[in-house]
Amino acid sequence: MRRTLDAIEQGKNSVTSEILFDNICLNFGKRKLFVDVTLKLRGGKIIGITGANGVGKSTLLKLAGRIIKPDGGAVTLPINATIAAVSPEMKIYDGLTAVENLKFFAKLRGKSLGADEIISLGERVGLDTKTFGDTCAENFSTGMRQRLKFMILLSVDADIWLLDEPTANLDDDGRQKFFVQMQAAKHDKIILLATNDSAEVDICDEVIRLPIG
Amino acid sequence: MKLSACRLAEQIAAILRKDFLIGIRRRATFAAMMFFALTTVACLSLSMGGVSLAPNFSAALLWLVIFFAACAGISGTFDDEANSGTLTTLKLYADIQAILFGKMIYVFLSLIMLAIFIVPIFVILFDVDVTSGGVLIATIFLGLIGLSAAGTLTAAITVSATVKGGLFSILLFPITLPIFLPAIALTETALTGTGFDADLLIVMTIFDAILITASSILFDYLD
Numbered sequence: 325m326r327r328t329l330d331a332i333e334q335g336k337n338s339v340t341s342e343i344l345f346d347n348i349c350l351n352f353g354k355r356k357l358f359v360d361v362t363l364k365l366r367g368g369k370i371i372g373i374t375g376a377n378g379v380g381k382s383t384l385l386k387l388a389g390r391i392i393k394p395d396g397g398a399v400t401l402p403i404n405a406t407i408a409a410v411s412p413e414m415k416i417y418d419g420l421t422a423v424e425n426l427k428f429f430a431k432l433r434g435k436s437l438g439a440d441e442i443i444s445l446g447e448r449v450g451l452d453t454k455t456f457g458d459t460c461a462e463n464f465s466t467g468m469r470q471r472l473k474f475m476i477l478l479s480v481d482a483d484i485w486l487l488d489e490p491t492a493n494l495d496d497d498g499r500q501k502f503f504v505q506m507q508a509a510k511h512d513k514i515i516l517l518a519t520n521d522s523a524e525v526d527i528c529d530e531v532i533r534l535p536i537g
Numbered sequence: 538m539k540l541s542a543c544r545l546a547e548q549i550a551a552i553l554r555k556d557f558l559i560g561i562r563r564r565a566t567f568a569a570m571m572f573f574a575l576t577t578v579a580c581l582s583l584s585m586g587g588v589s590l591a592p593n594f595s596a597a598l599l600w601l602v603i604f605f606a607a608c609a610g611i612s613g614t615f616d617d618e619a620n621s622g623t624l625t626t627l628k629l630y631a632d633i634q635a636i637l638f639g640k641m642i643y644v645f646l647s648l649i650m651l652a653i654f655i656v657p658i659f660v661i662l663f664d665v666d667v668t669s670g671g672v673l674i675a676t677i678f679l680g681l682i683g684l685s686a687a688g689t690l691t692a693a694i695t696v697s698a699t700v701k702g703g704l705f706s707i708l709l710f711p712i713t714l715p716i717f718l719p720a721i722a723l724t725e726t727a728l729t730g731t732g733f734d735a736d737l738l739i740v741m742t743i744f745d746a747i748l749i750t751a752s753s754i755l756f757d758y759l760d
Contacts, residue, residue, distance in 0.1 A: 389629055409629055415622035419559035431551040432630045434544055460562075480630070 341402035341483065342366040343388055343514055349396030350383065357383060360397070363532075367402075367483075367514035370506055372528030374520055379534040381518035385411065385486040388516060401484065402514075406433065408482035410473045410490040418462035422453060422472050425461055426479055433480040441479075449474040450501050466493040474502055478509075485515045491524060503527050540632050548631050552639025557646075566647065570610035574655040577602050582662035595665050596724035600680070600717055602655060604710075607648055611688035612705040614640050615696040624696075637689065637756045641749075645685035652677050668730030676723040679741040683716035686748035693759050715744050 345363040349356075357380045365371050365388075373381045386392045387399050389407050401407075416425045423442060430437045437445075446453035451471040461469060470493050477485065485506075491499040506515060506527060517528060525531060540548070560566055581598065590598065618624035627636060656677065660667060667673055691709045698704050719737040726733045 391625055391629060407629060409626075413622060414626040414629065416626070417555065417559060417623055418621060419562050420555065424555075424558065428551055428555050429626075429630050432548050432635075434547060 341405065341514060343402075343484070343516075344400040345384075345387065345397070346400065347397035348387065348394045348399065350380075350387070350392075350394050358394070362397075365514060365516060368511055369529035370510050370515045370517055370527060372525050372531040373516060373518045373534060374525060374531055375534030376536055379536055381534060382411070382413075382488050384534070385409070385488055385516055385518050388484070389486050405484050405514075406480070406482040407484045407486060408477045408480045409486040409488070410470070410477055411486065411488035412492070413488075414473070416461050416469060416472055416476070419460065421458050421460050422451070422464070422475075423457040425472060426475055429476045430479045433482070435480065437479060445475045445478055448478060448501065448505060450498055451475060467495060467498060470494055471498055474505070478505060483513060485509070485513055487515065487517045487519075489519050489521065489524070490517065491521065499523065540635070545632060545635050545638075548635035549639045549642065552627075552631060552635060553643050553646075556639065556643040560643070560647070566610045566613060567650070570606045570647065570651050571654055573609045574602050574606035574651060575658065577605070578655060578659050578662055585663075587664075589664055592665075592728040593721075593725045595663055595728060596721045598663075599656070599659055599724060600721050602659070603648075603652065603680075604684070604713070604717070605706075606651055606655070607684055607688060608706050608709065610647060610651070611644050611685075611692055611709075612695070614644060614689060614692040616692065619696050633757060634753060637693070637752060640692075641685050641689040641752070644689050645681060648681040648685060649678075652681060665728055667727060669727045669733070672723055672733060673727035675738060676720050676727060676741070679738065679745055680716055680720040682745045683741065683748050684713055686745065686752050687712040687716075690748075690752040690755060693756060712748070716741060716748075 343363075343365045345361055345365075348358045348361040348363075350358040363384075373384055375381055383392070387394055388401070389409055390399070390401075417428070420428065426442060426445070427437055442453050442457065446457075449471045451468060456464070456468065461472065464472065470490075474490070487506075491502055494502065503523075506517075509515070510529070517524060519525060615624060618627060631639075656673075659665065687709060691705055691712065694708065695705045719740050722734070723737050723741075
C-alpha cells in the first residue's frame, strides 16, 4: 500500500521549510505500521495529526524527531533545524528544580537564561517561577510538570515543535495559554500536533487523519 | 547536525553539571560504590587477621575492589535516565557525543572520588607500604580512565537489556582486562618499588585511547 499525504501549500507568512517523510516503512515486530508512506509537511502553520489509537500518530512524531529510525525510507528535515517536543514520553528531571531544568535544556541549545527571562516564560505558561522556581520537579503536579515542559519548549525556540497531546492534564487556563503561544509561534516554525482532543484539533490550520491499516 | 567543538563542550559541561547536581542530591550512586568498597575491604581485612599480603596479591585485590565497586555505580549511568524517561528527552536536546562524554567524565570523576576514598583505607587496613606514590597515582588515573570509557559504553549497551546487572559485569570484565593486567603489575611496582616498566604506562595510555575512540564511534549506533 502506498499512501501520499501532502500538507497542501504554504500559508501567507510561513517559512519555506518542510519535513519530508519519503517512502517510510516501519514495523513493530510482525505488524507493519507504515508501508511506503510519503508525507510532506510544510511550516508556517499548525499541522494536526489525528487518527485512531495505534495508527502511528506518536510514532510519526518520533520519526520526525529522529528518536526512532525507519526500517525503510528517509525523513528529511530542513538543514540545521532544531527540534523541541512536548510529549508524555519525554520527561523532565525530577531531581532538578524548575529553574535548573529550564536552564539545563536551554544550555543544551546554547542559550543562557536570565532571571527576567525565566519570570517572563513562567508568565507565558502560567507557572509562577518566583514561588515554584526552586522547587524540585518531583514535587510538581502533573499539570505543573506540563507547564514546565512548555517553558522549556518556549525557551529553546526550536524550528520544529513536536507536540503529542500537549494540553493533556492542563486546566482551561493552561490550555488557553498554550494555544495562544502556539498561534503566536507558528509562522516561523513547523508545528506537528498529534492529538484526538477536539480543542487541540480546532486550533490546527490543517489536519491529517492517519488511516487504519 | 554537527556541533562545533565549543558547543559540544558546552553541552558536555551542562550534562556533567546536571549529573553531579542529581548525584549529590540522590547520593545513591556514590553511596553504592563507597559502601561496597568499604564493606569489601573491611571484611577482607578482618578475615585476614592482620596477616600481611604479598604485594602482587594486594595489587590484584585493590583493583578487584575498584572494579566491583565501580560496577555498582556505573551500571546505572543510563539506566536511571531510561527508567525515569529522561533519556529520550536528553537525546532530543543534546548531541549524542555530548551525552557520551558528559556521562563518561561524570563516571571518571565519580571513580576518582571512589579511589580517593578507598585507597587510603586499603593501605591502612592491609598495612601496605606504598614505595612509589607517583606510579600508584598515575596507574590509578590511567586505569580509571579506561574503566570509565568501557563502563559508560557498556552501560549504554545494556540499558535496554532485561538482566542488566549480571550482563553489565560480564561485558565489562573482558573489555577492561587489557587495562587491569598492566594496572595490577604497575600497582605491584608501586608497592615494592622495584621492576618499574614505563612501557606498561604507555600500554595503558594506548588502551585508554582505543576505548575512548571505540566508545565514541560505537555510541552513534546505539539507540
